[in-house]
Amino acid sequence: xxxxxxxxxxxxxxxxxxxxxxxxxxxxxxxxxxxxxxxxxxxxxxxxxxxxxxxxxxxxxxxxxxxxxxxxxxxxxxxxxxxxxxxxxxxxxxxxxxxxxxxxxxxxxxxxxxxxxxxxxxxxxxxxxxxxxxxxxxxxxxxxxxxxxxxxxxxxxxxxxxxxxxxxxxxxxxxxxxxxxxxxxxxxxxxxxxxxxxxxxxxxxxxxxxxxxxxxxxxxxxxxxxxxxxxxxxxxxxxxxxxxxxxxxxxxxxxxxxxxxxxxxxxxxxxxxxxxxxxxxxxxxxxxxxxxxxx
Numbered sequence: 001x002x003x004x005x006x007x008x009x010x011x012x013x014x015x016x017x018x019x020x021x022x023x024x025x026x027x028x029x030x031x032x033x034x035x036x037x038x039x040x041x042x043x044x045x046x047x048x049x050x051x052x053x054x055x056x057x058x059x060x061x062x063x064x065x066x067x068x069x070x071x072x073x074x075x076x077x078x079x080x081x082x083x084x085x086x087x088x089x090x091x092x093x094x095x096x097x098x099x100x101x102x103x104x105x106x107x108x109x110x111x112x113x114x115x116x117x118x119x120x121x122x123x124x125x126x127x128x129x130x131x132x133x134x135x136x137x138x139x140x141x142x143x144x145x146x147x148x149x150x151x152x153x154x155x156x157x158x159x160x161x162x163x164x165x166x167x168x169x170x171x172x173x174x175x176x177x178x179x180x181x182x183x184x185x186x187x188x189x190x191x192x193x194x195x196x197x198x199x200x201x202x203x204x205x206x207x208x209x210x211x212x213x214x215x216x217x218x219x220x221x222x223x224x225x226x227x228x229x230x231x232x233x234x235x236x237x238x239x240x241x242x243x244x245x246x247x248x249x250x251x252x253x254x255x256x257x258x259x260x261x262x263x264x265x266x267x268x269x270x271x272x273x274x275x276x277x278x279x280x281x282x283x284x285x286x287x288x289x290x291x292x293x294x295x
Contacts, residue, residue, distance in 0.1 A: 021076045110124045196232060253279075
């Protein structure tokens with residue numbers, strides 16, 4: 001299989017870009033994510049392929065650093081733009097055009113921050129999706145997708161599924177099986193990241209429950225997916241890593257709960273992964289302060 005990907009590196013770059021949604025530079029992780037998305041809807045699967053390809057192709061044409069392209073760094077925000085727009089709206093011609101353009105623009109914004117050495121994670125996806133959702137709601141009458149209209153709920157509400165549902169919701173998937181596949185996809189790339197992500201989902205769900213968030217939405221993973229991402233960022237084998245994971249997850253969930261409870265971002269499509277980005281930024285700043293004090 002390695003020979004196949006060497007012959008067609010673009011496919012490898014696209015799959016790694018999808019895998020980087022959960023910070024995994026792994027083609028098999030990306031492939032499993034793609035399978036899980038297709039299980040949710042074929043539109044979502046096609047959209048994530050188109051947007052990730054657009055972002056990767058744009059990076060290649062603009063001659064960005066090849067090692068960064070190979071690592072999938074210009075694919076993950078683009079991938080999320082595609083899956084988000086196809087999840088929120090019915091896939092009309094305009095939506096398909098925006099999926100491709102949004103994927104390309106995500107790569108350009110990502111490059112700007114990479115050049116500045118600013119770790120923005122999924123922030124390019126957030127900006128583009130907020131602008132698109134707000135503009136489309138204001139200027140068009142495109143109806144919501146079937147997934148939004150149906151308000152998909154998980155089959156069961158046990159604790160394990162609450163956590164895997166959180167993995168699923170990172171990529172807008174409400175199905176139980178997709179969440180399990182996403183957890184396995186991260187685990188085959190990095191067991192420690194998957195397990196910390198699982199613990200992050202537990203902690204995030206607990207904090208949200210203590211805040212009185214709706215139990216059905218907690219079980220659906222809607223208050224856990226940002227926590228999963230924050231936990232994965234700081235996951236590692238050192239004891240101190242566990243402390244940073246705990247701090248990042250708590251900060252992320254508190255930001256998430258506040259924004260959701262106050263309907264702060266409803267007009268632009270909701271919080272998306274912004275609580276993860278904000279919580280991670282704060283934790284990284286605290287890390288720098290800690291290192292300076294310790295040094």
